[in-house]
Amino acid sequence: MFETVLVANRGEIARRVIRTLRRLGIRSVVVHTRPDADAPHVRDADTAVEIGGYLDIQAILDAAARTGAEAVHPGYGFLAENAGFARACAAAGLVFIGPPAEAIELMGDKIHAKAAVSEAGVPVVPGSEGDRLTDDQLAAAARDIGMPVLLKPSAGGGGKGMRLVRDESALAEEIAAARREARASFGNDTLLVERWIDRPRHIEIQVLADAHGRIVHLGERECSLQRRHQKLIEEAPSALLDPETRAAMGQAAVRAAAACGYTGAGTVEFIVPTADPSSYSFMEMNTRLQVEHPVTELAASIDGLPGASGPTSLDLVEQQLRVAAGEPLAFTQSDFSFSGHAVEARICAEDPARDFLPTGGTVLLLDEPSGPLDRTGVRVDSGLAAGTEVGSSYDPMLAKVIARGPDRESALRLLRGALAGTRILGVTTNAGYLRRLLHHPEVRSGDLDTGLVERHPELTVPPAADTRDALSVAALVRQLTLAPAADPRTGWQDPFARPSGWRLGAEPAWTRHRLVPRSGPDAGGEPVEIRIRPASATTLTDAADNATDQGSVHTFEVRHGENPPVVVRLCQDADNAVGRRLLITLDGLTTAWTTATAPDGTVWLSARGETWSFAPHDPLAELALAGPAAAHGGALNAPMPGTVTLVKVAEGDRVTQGQPLLVLEAMKMEHVIAAPHDGLVERLKARPGATVAMDELLAVVAAEPPAHPATEPVEEQP
Secondary structure: OOOEEEEOOOHHHHHHHHHHHHHOOOEEEEEEOHHHOOOHHHHHOOEEEEOOOOOOHHHHHHHHHHHOOOEEEOOOOOOOOOHHHHHHHHHOOOEEOOOOHHHHHHHHOHHHHHHHHHHOOOOEOOEOOOOOOOHHHHHHHHHHHOOOEEEEEOOOOOOOOOEEEOOHHHHHHHHHHHHHHHHHHHOOOOEEEEEOOOOEEEEEEEEEEOOOOOEEEEEEEEEEEEEOOEEEEEEEOOOOOOHHHHHHHHHHHHHHHHHOOOOEEEEEEEEEEOOOHHHOEEEEEEOOOOOOHHHHHHHEEEOOOOOOOOHHHOOHHHHHHHHHOOOOOOOOHHHEEEOOEEEEEEEEOEEHHHOOEEOOEEOOEEEOOOOOOOOOOEEEEEOOOOOOEEOOOOOOEEEEEEEEEOOHHHHHHHHHHHHHOOEEEOOOOOHHHHHHHHOOHHHHHOOOOOOHHHHOHHHHOOOHHHHHHHHHHHHHHHHHHHOOOOOOOOOOOOHHHOOOOOOOOOOOOOEEEEEEEOOOOOOOOOOEEEEEEEOOOOOOOOHHHHHOOOOOEEEEEEEEOOOOOEEEEEEEOOOOOOOOEEEEEEOOEEEEEEEEEOOOOOEEEEEOOEEEEEEEOOHHHHHHHHOHHHHHOOEEEOOOOEEEEEEOOOOOOEEOOOOEEEEEEEOOEEEEEEOOOOEEEEEEOOOOOOEEOOOOEEEEEEEOOOOOOOOOOOOOOO
């Protein structure tokens, strides 16, 4: 076994690999960029080396030489499926913990991979043939196959660059967009086109192969809950497959691995019709450890594995290390079985209510369930820490929460509870959405397919009543920050400094808070006004509440718009700073709220498994930023932090409603900014290659007044 292993990755997967290295007594080395100098994976490792970038092969090899590493674990993403990196490691005398470069090369090219596995007797999805097809050839192949079709980059995976095209007239534009995304993500814009199977299921098989000719499969993972062809929820085993189909698909995966001379851990992905699971077809092979590997680790049981103590004893990273060190697999296919059920949820920096657009920011407060596997059956693989900066350069996935139970229902229930207890303030994530999705009747019954997320957009928005309560709490947090500090000796507060003012014999004045949602469907929209004032003794049903206003308990009247005011009782933990943990009694219901306030005044809140953020409205700053055209709805702000990759117009151009103006890319995803109405490009701040922040002004399109027909002369009456 190795003495020192370098992990050529970052975030949660780097920490996951380090955890196994530590357990096996292997020294861990990580590389990191300067912005990641204080990242959790750097803190976890025994040794860390700063490099210019995670794709800099020579810098990684130099780091391995400096630290005496004997092997390199690539994790997933970055260089994990780069055949050139695998060859460079071998040339430098390093063991690449993964398959041979030839296997990476073959399976990394979807066109040649389909041909290879087809020859091995594995069924494949009908699609285009040949590589380096031109745009016209791709369009012709799509027409021959019949709409709808799926455009896919030949060189990559993870759903990046994939485009579902239902309308033949959109082919040219979608092919161009798919090529741009493929080039940006993989450095190769070669595309293929495949028949689209409506309401399919995405099921994959985990394989392990050693260098001594033994290949085994470890059953399937159901990965059908996706957005933009990227997975959100994975589970093992699938509720769809019977033992016979599971065995047949497993053997097909073994044949696919053998066809490319595979060694190590890999995954063979299949598209499976719900109505006829036996009609599965090969999609691709991922020649690396998968993001969702924990569900296999928690659900698989291996008889006779040395040191085994139950279904959690299987460690796929350990198996990768042992295979790379030349050891044979210590078990056979007959030793494998499923024991229990495991489900994983990917927590990503994205806003589900805004079409899952990437987000970013600084983690102000972090509260996650426990680590590797707690007594309740919950495991967390996370790359986060308080203070972590989430930018637009890397994949949006931040952490994974995995739950294991004796059956599917209990695993789902455990995972929903774990997500409800996950609080990440400072960055908008999909954690609340994942909990709502897992509670949906179709998901609970196992009636899944890859289009389920798209068919239920109502799940992307928290309950309206909860959002209304969150607005009240955000305004209360703002109110508390405005209150004068009490004298520590006497408890006296200056009445003239109170936000409600002081008036002899009169009710306290209302304090107006105008808040703008920073996430959700109304993000960046019109401000909402909340009015607050201290509750008078005559308003309270219990006058004793008012007597404790100077302490940690406060009672206010809160009013939304013209609605009648409601009395809200707020209890702040004595040992916490303002805005950390509050108990709010509203309409007789007491709820614990976790809060944090960003330096710009944005209030972040978490309660009932949901998260919200509201910023104080600044009309002067808004007007100065966008100019007069903003009043007419012509200001176009960045919906996500990212990089401007394409600008299609210039100042002074006339545009029509819906016309693409520019393309913004973040976390390897493209977003087209279109004209909100017919008009004139009055201002254009966006420039190709420029990095922009969320809500930063990109362009202003001034609406042109409608043309009026010429007035016809009125004929005089005799």
